Amino acid sequence: MNPHEPLRLHVPEPTGRPGCQTDFSYLRAAPAGHARKPALDVDPKATAGLAVGMVRVLDEQGNAQGPWAPSIAPGILHAGLKAMLKTRLFDARMLTAQRQKKMSFYMQCLGEEAVACAHTLALNADDMCFPTYRQQGILITRQMPLFEMICQLFSNARDPLKGRQLPVMYSNKAKGFFSLSGNLGTQFVQGVGWAMASAIRGDNRIASAWIGDGFTAETDFHTALTFAHVYRAPVILNVVNNQWAISSFQHIAGGEATTFAGRGVGSGIASLRVDGNDFLAVYAVSQWAAERARHNYGPTLIEWVTYRAGPHSTSDDPSKYRPADDWGRFPLGDPIARLKQHLINLGQWDEARHEALAVELEQEIIAATKAAEQHGTLGDGSIASAATIFEDVYKDMPAHLRRQRQQMGA
Amino acid sequence: MNVACEPSQPNEQATQVMTMVQAIRSALDVMMARDERVVAFGEDVGYFGGVFRCTEGLQAKYGKQRCFDTPICESGIVGTAIGMGAYGLHPVVEIQFADYVYPAYDQLASEAARLRHRSAGEFTAPITVRMPCGGGIYGGQTHSQSPEAIFTQVCGLRTVMPCNPYDAKGLLIASIECEDPVIFLEPKRLYNGPFDGHHERPVTPWARHPQAAVPEGYYQVPLDSAAIVRPGAAVTVITYGTTVHVALCAASETGIDAEVIDLRSLWPLDLDTLVNSVRKTGRCVIVHEATLSCGLGAELLALVQEHCFYHLEAPVERVAGWDTPYPHAQEWAYFPGPGRVGAALKRVMEA
Numbered sequence: 001m002n003p004h005e006p007l008r009l010h011v012p013e014p015t016g017r018p019g020c021q022t023d024f025s026y027l028r029a030a031p032a033g034h035a036r037k038p039a040l041d042v043d044p045k046a047t048a049g050l051a052v053g054m055v056r057v058l059d060e061q062g063n064a065q066g067p068w069a070p071s072i073a074p075g076i077l078h079a080g081l082k083a084m085l086k087t088r089l090f091d092a093r094m095l096t097a098q099r100q101k102k103m104s105f106y107m108q109c110l111g112e113e114a115v116a117c118a119h120t121l122a123l124n125a126d127d128m129c130f131p132t133y134r135q136q137g138i139l140i141t142r143q144m145p146l147f148e149m150i151c152q153l154f155s156n157a158r159d160p161l162k163g164r165q166l167p168v169m170y171s172n173k174a175k176g177f178f179s180l181s182g183n184l185g186t187q188f189v190q191g192v193g194w195a196m197a198s199a200i201r202g203d204n205r206i207a208s209a210w211i212g213d214g215f216t217a218e219t220d221f222h223t224a225l226t227f228a229h230v231y232r233a234p235v236i237l238n239v240v241n242n243q244w245a246i247s248s249f250q251h252i253a254g255g256e257a258t259t260f261a262g263r264g265v266g267s268g269i270a271s272l273r274v275d276g277n278d279f280l281a282v283y284a285v286s287q288w289a290a291e292r293a294r295h296n297y298g299p300t301l302i303e304w305v306t307y308r309a310g311p312h313s314t315s316d317d318p319s320k321y322r323p324a325d326d327w328g329r330f331p332l333g334d335p336i337a338r339l340k341q342h343l344i345n346l347g348q349w350d351e352a353r354h355e356a357l358a359v360e361l362e363q364e365i366i367a368a369t370k371a372a373e374q375h376g377t378l379g380d381g382s383i384a385s386a387a388t389i390f391e392d393v394y395k396d397m398p399a400h401l402r403r404q405r406q407q408m409g410a
Numbered sequence: 411m412n413v414a415c416e417p418s419q420p421n422e423q424a425t426q427v428m429t430m431v432q433a434i435r436s437a438l439d440v441m442m443a444r445d446e447r448v449v450a451f452g453e454d455v456g457y458f459g460g461v462f463r464c465t466e467g468l469q470a471k472y473g474k475q476r477c478f479d480t481p482i483c484e485s486g487i488v489g490t491a492i493g494m495g496a497y498g499l500h501p502v503v504e505i506q507f508a509d510y511v512y513p514a515y516d517q518l519a520s521e522a523a524r525l526r527h528r529s530a531g532e533f534t535a536p537i538t539v540r541m542p543c544g545g546g547i548y549g550g551q552t553h554s555q556s557p558e559a560i561f562t563q564v565c566g567l568r569t570v571m572p573c574n575p576y577d578a579k580g581l582l583i584a585s586i587e588c589e590d591p592v593i594f595l596e597p598k599r600l601y602n603g604p605f606d607g608h609h610e611r612p613v614t615p616w617a618r619h620p621q622a623a624v625p626e627g628y629y630q631v632p633l634d635s636a637a638i639v640r641p642g643a644a645v646t647v648i649t650y651g652t653t654v655h656v657a658l659c660a661a662s663e664t665g666i667d668a669e670v671i672d673l674r675s676l677w678p679l680d681l682d683t684l685v686n687s688v689r690k691t692g693r694c695v696i697v698h699e700a701t702l703s704c705g706l707g708a709e710l711l712a713l714v715q716e717h718c719f720y721h722l723e724a725p726v727e728r729v730a731g732w733d734t735p736y737p738h739a740q741e742w743a744y745f746p747g748p749g750r751v752g753a754a755l756k757r758v759m760e761a
């Protein structure tokens with residue numbers, strides 16, 4: 001007789017599902033101010049505790065606590081609040097425009113604005129980002145003209161990408177924003193390669209590569225860690241753990257018995273898990289990681305713990321797979337509300353100024369949308385001519401493409 | 411041995427007799443000396459100089475920053491090269507065997523190939539991906555493949571395959587300078603000598619081959635240009651890589667006055683040279699070592715019928731590897747040698 005129970009497969013499940021509240025204790029959210037701040041040249045192995053803990057600066061009352069509290073000029077806090085609010089309002093407007101069929105598709109970053117916005121403010125303007133589709137906050141913080149962003153979304157005659165890419169798959173070299181790919185994960189390795197090139201050339205620019213919790217399961221993630229470690233590449237490896245990959249909970253990507261930051265320590269990379277809804281923590285840890293990279297101490301892996309508050313995209317319906325009130329109960333709160341409270345505590349902000357800022361940003365977004373609409377939307381057919389699809393396949397158009405362009409008759 | 415009809419010395423440079431390995435190394439050396447942006451890396455490529463020794467001495471000469479060993483991770487080799495290309499470097503990476511390129515396929519087909527297009531020219535991937543291909547060395551199914559068709563099918567990639575030292579150096583330099591991503595396939599059976607398929611005969615060194623006289627310095631063999639390696643009137647043989655030498659041998663053994671065309675650039679290709687030749691001869695045999703079905707030969711055949719149909723006097727034949735994994739012990743039954751090519755030439759002439 002077999003003395004063991006029959007084998008069984010473990011398929012991870014979230015604690016919450018529609019009609020059943022999430023038990024967020026799985027996040028192990030530490031109190032603000034507790035995490036230590038190591039020296040820049042820390043031995044990566046010594047970050048093991050930080051990789052399973054959680055760096056937090058802002059406490060429940062909105063005050064900065066502990067060694068990670070950055071000395072940060074109020075100007076940067078104001079810029080951060082503005083960038084986050086602008087990102088959120090922009091997303092909301094674009095969702096409406098998508099419903100009005102002005103674009104085919106949209107993806108918002110509701111609830112995770114601090115990650116991209118605070119990180120970008122901690123970088124230099126010429127550091128290079130290899131983002132996913134949920135880091136529009138980088139472009140907004142670096143002040144890409146909204147008009148251009150919206151023309152891309154509308155795939156219209158002024159779309160800088162000539163209608164070749166899905167909405168939100170921006171590219172903006174001048175803003176240090178690498179062309180987005182739909183094959184997610186690939187950019188993580190490329191970011192490491194860019195950083196290696198910067199090191200080979202004796203430059204001082206660093207790279208910042210991004211990936212979602214879901215895509216950490218791709219081999220590209222592990223490949224990037226290996227190469228970044230081997231060559232001590234000046235790169236920041238950002239994992240945005242927003243708990244969900246479409247309908248799959250982060251435990252399906254491998255977050256159950258370890259953290260995503262934990263994978264970095266195993267790869268010889270200094271790694272931290274951070275409250276991604278805490279503007280001050282994101283800023284401080286990003287600054288620390290950027291300094292490490294610039295000092296040739298190599299890569300830093302950062303897991304940003306946040307929450308994807310909206311649907312995955314305009315094609316998704318999260319009510320089918322998670323509780324409706326999940327974001328409201330998420331223990332790390334709303335990044336905009338938290339920074340706002342902090343600024344109010346500092347005497348640097350108030351409700352009236354907040355209201356005025358929101359109105360000003362709304363007006364800017366509406367004006368940019370109207371200006372972009374002058375050049376058409378996907379729906380009304382004012383798009384780049386079909387003949388342009390043959391351009392940029394190669395640097396110089398080969399004979400077979402010239403023949404095909406002729407056959408198309410465009 | 412037939413002499414190539416294109417001029418082998420377009421300039422006044424001193425030449426040296428080189429093997430294909432030496433010619434490839436010389437191309438890398440010339441380019442690393444000329445252009446700071448050129449870096450070379452891959453598995454065993456740095457200190458040791460590559461398992462086929464194509465990068466020997468480069469690390470010692472140019473330093474570890476520009477020539478180094480990598481983890482055994484093809485997707486990482488190509489993925490980091492793409493990032494370096496976006497930065498502004500011109501990386502030349504080595505995949506140890508073409509049989510191991512598949513883990514890098516996503517980075518090549520989805521990323522390098524489309525980066526320029528999807529970013530409307532903002533970002534590009536001017537990378538060269540070198541890899542030994544083909545059989546004839548008892549390498550079995552994992553050291554013998556010719557995967558060119560999975561690259562020629564991808565818009566945005568260029569695929570190149572030289573068959574002699576002169577072309578290897580000139581094409582590699584052109585590939586490194588090219589702003590598009592280039593797949594550079596090196597028939598490994600030709601590394602150290604030409605091979606006409608007569609495996610039972612002693613190995614021939616490159617030394618006596620006219621295309622082994624290689625200029626010491628910089629020169630290019632342009633991409634997208636085929637070479638007529640044997641002019642002829644009776645039938646056109648379209649081929650590339652190791653089977654160029656096989657086709658030459660078959661022509662001389664059968665006494666058929668074949669015009670043998672070495673494609674050199676597999677895609678985009680030099681259509682005019684093919685079309686002009688087939689219109690002249692009215693007959694065509696297509697030869698490659700890769701598996702037959704859905705291979706590059708199928709595309710070549712389609713182009714021939716599209717552009718030469720009213721000049722054809724016989725059905726076009728294809729001679730290729732069988733549609734099986736590349737065998738080990740049965741290598742010579744698999745390899746499209748001079749016997750099979752010669753028989754196809756005769757059939758086409760009799761039709």
Ligand SMILES: Cc1ncc(C[n+]2csc(CCOP(=O)(O)OP(=O)(O)O)c2C)c(N)n1
Nearest residue numbers: 134182183184212213214215242244245246
């Ligand atoms: C290679 C690849 N596989 C699958 C997809 C389809 N896909 C797009 S987004 C997504 C989920 C990603 O989740 P995550 O990495 O957590 O990022 P998030 O959407 O939460 O920001 C999937 C499966 C894809 N784009 N690329």
Ligand SMILES: [Mg+2]
Nearest residue numbers: 212213244245
């Ligand atoms: Mg996610």
